[in-house]
Amino acid sequence: MSSKEDYERYFVPQDYVKEWAGLDMSFYPDALHRLFSTGVVKGDTYLEYGAGPVFHSVAAVCPFVKEITMAEMVPQNRHALTRWLDDEKDVINWDDYICRYVRLDAKSTEVTEASIDIRKTLMRSKVKNVIACDAILPNPLTPIEATFDVVGTSLTIECALGSTYRERIKNASNLVKSGGYFIQFVAGAPATEWRCGNTFFKCPEVQTFDDCLVALNEAGFNVLETDCLKLPPYEDYKYDGKEMLLIVCRKI
Numbered sequence: 001m002s003s004k005e006d007y008e009r010y011f012v013p014q015d016y017v018k019e020w021a022g023l024d025m026s027f028y029p030d031a032l033h034r035l036f037s038t039g040v041v042k043g044d045t046y047l048e049y050g051a052g053p054v055f056h057s058v059a060a061v062c063p064f065v066k067e068i069t070m071a072e073m074v075p076q077n078r079h080a081l082t083r084w085l086d087d088e089k090d091v092i093n094w095d096d097y098i099c100r101y102v103r104l105d106a107k108s109t110e111v112t113e114a115s116i117d118i119r120k121t122l123m124r125s126k127v128k129n130v131i132a133c134d135a136i137l138p139n140p141l142t143p144i145e146a147t148f149d150v151v152g153t154s155l156t157i158e159c160a161l162g163s164t165y166r167e168r169i170k171n172a173s174n175l176v177k178s179g180g181y182f183i184q185f186v187a188g189a190p191a192t193e194w195r196c197g198n199t200f201f202k203c204p205e206v207q208t209f210d211d212c213l214v215a216l217n218e219a220g221f222n223v224l225e226t227d228c229l230k231l232p233p234y235e236d237y238k239y240d241g242k243e244m245l246l247i248v249c250r251k252i
């Protein structure tokens with residue numbers, strides 16, 4: 001399973017969030033929050049590229065940028081995103097993450113319901129667009145032409161089937177303004193598959209840290225910093241990787 005059709009048919013947003021977007025997976029949004037709040041990364045426009053049905057990165061970055069675009073291939077994920085933005089009933093709940101970043105920004109352990117509501121309003125006002133994307137296209141946002149000051153992407157480029165990892169990194173580079181930033185959280189070797197509900201999705205190509213660095217270099221990025229999340233073996237066998245990598249780059 002890894003084609004566009006497989007994702008459209010078998011990717012269930014609620015299952016994914018339950019299994020993969022709890023606070024125990026805060027490494028990527030925490031990194032975004034640290035990078036923006038310390039000024040390592042800055043910009044007015046932010047793209048969450050391959051957002052899935054997930055809002056943790058938006059909760060983290062929204063105070064630091066003017067406009068956010070969320071791009072996602074799968075229609076049911078875009079639907080979950082727009083339903084949350086429209087404040088509809090029975091949507092996926094992001095309060096734990098919102099609380100986490102409100103607390104960090106306020107430098108206080110006290111978080112009131114009012115401050116959570118203020119953050120939700122901010123998130124909703126900063127997200128200007130939820131659009132489709134396909135990582136195998138030279139312009140992944142086709143037919144929209146756009147570049148961004150900062151592009152963040154988590155566990156997406158390595159999941160796409162249909163071209164090489166290096167080509168997909170070049171495609172992603174086309175979305176970043178010259179002098180802009182690219183922050184990638186990526187499944188490292190030897191990951192080959194991960195589970196969502198009862199379905200196993202493949203990572204079509206396994207890449208080591210060095211493979212990632214070569215691809216980023218070739219695509220015109222300077223690497224600013226890297227980090228690594230070591231994972232325990234999952235007893236329920238939901239993922240066969242041992243680590244996830246964070247790579248922060250600036251486009252030349």
Ligand SMILES: C[S@@+](CC[C@H](N)C(=O)[O-])C[C@H]1O[C@@H](n2cnc3c(N)ncnc32)[C@H](O)[C@@H]1O
Binds near residue numbers: 003051135161
């Ligand atoms: C593991 S989920 C990651 C979701 C989210 N970014 C996160 O970190 O939780 C994999 C994502 O890859 C996306 N994906 C798979 N093939 C793709 C492709 N060809 N182009 C763009 N996105 C793709 C799926 O739609 C899905 O959102």
